[in-house]
Amino acid sequence: MVADGDRPASHKAKSTSRAWLQWQFGFTLVMFAFMYLPVLVLAFFSFNESPFASNWQGFSLRWYISMFNDGRILSALQDSLSVALISVLVSSVLGTLMAVGLARYTFPGKSLYQGISYLPLIIPDIAIAVATLVFLASMAIPLSLWTVVAAHMVFCLAYIAVVVSTRLAGLNPYLEEAALDLGATPRQAFIKVLLPELMPAIISGCLLSFVLSMDDLLISSFTAGGGVNTLPMEIFSRVRTGVKPDVNALSAILIMGSGILAFTSEFIRYQSDQRRLRN
Known part of the structure; x- marks a missing residue:
């Protein structure tokens, strides 16, 4: 059985590179969520039946119809x-x-x-x-x-x-x-x-x-x-x-x-x- 210290340098480099890519991918996901999640929430509540923006009462297009008639x-x-x-x-x-x-x-x-x-x-x-x-x-x-x-x-x-x-x-x-x-x-x-x-x-x-x-x-x-x-x-x-x-x-x-x-x-x-x- 080969000890960790005896592993080839190339294997360690690959592990480091894989960990770095995983960190970059996770950070990118967090940044995209931070930027676009509020937009998705806004779009979701635009279909809300309720006249109150934060209280969901069901799906409706009434606000889009109201907007185009405003x-x-x-x-x-x-x-x-x-x-x-x-x-x-x-x-x-x-x-x-x-x-x-x-x-x-x-x-x-x-x-x-x-x-x-x-x-x-x-x-x-x-x-x-x-x-x-x-x-x-x-x-x-x-x-x-x-x-x-x-x-x-x-x-x-x-x-x-x-x-x-x-x-x-x-x-x-x-x-x-x-x-x-x-x-x-x-x-x-x-x-x-x-x-x-x-x-x-x-x-x-x-x-x-x-x-x-x-x-x-x-x-x-x-x-x-x-x-x-x-x-x-x-x-x-x-x-x-x-x-x-x-x-x-x-x-x-x-x-x-x-x-x-x-x-x-x-x-x-x-x-x-x-x-x-x-x-």
Whole structure:
């Protein structure tokens, strides 16, 4: 019989590696449970028959039906969709042009401009909200739906530019030069050669920015004028007096929609990367 001290070093290394993997797996499960268990509980109680969020009385769809018949929620949804769609559409154009300009051209102060352009990714939302409000007040610009759109464009543009820049970094830098050598104009080379290659990244960045815009509360609250009420603002105003089942239903739908869009964004980016590797 072989003693523990006589076991081969490879066997001990395998045991240590197996224990380390088991610890990592257990820690990952705990972290996922910590992040997503509250979401599952919220979705579960959105089907509660009881008007009290924490008292289960049976399965029912009454709160989803009530939510879709609620005029305030439908109005808030309209405001949220208007803000998200307009800000994302404008940011997709400006963000793509900014990413291409930073990647393809050299000009004085490029590094400084690049750093400033990506600041919204690391600055807290509360800082952006306060800074935007102070700027609007100093310029005597009245708060409205359009001020919310302008504020959302700040971070939407940065996210789209980052995603497109990542795609640009993996492209052949001589694609446009080849098109120009074959007789294409700079505009034709951009539209017919570069833009199709960037389109998966643009769509992915737009979906990600749309999710962030739909879910934003702080910036919208600080920059919205009278009569403007987005979905996160409506949810926040309702939970201040207690969490109701209709709020659970609305939150569950928002979470599901955001998850679908985020997954679609990552899937498009993954498919684009795989197609590029095959080519």
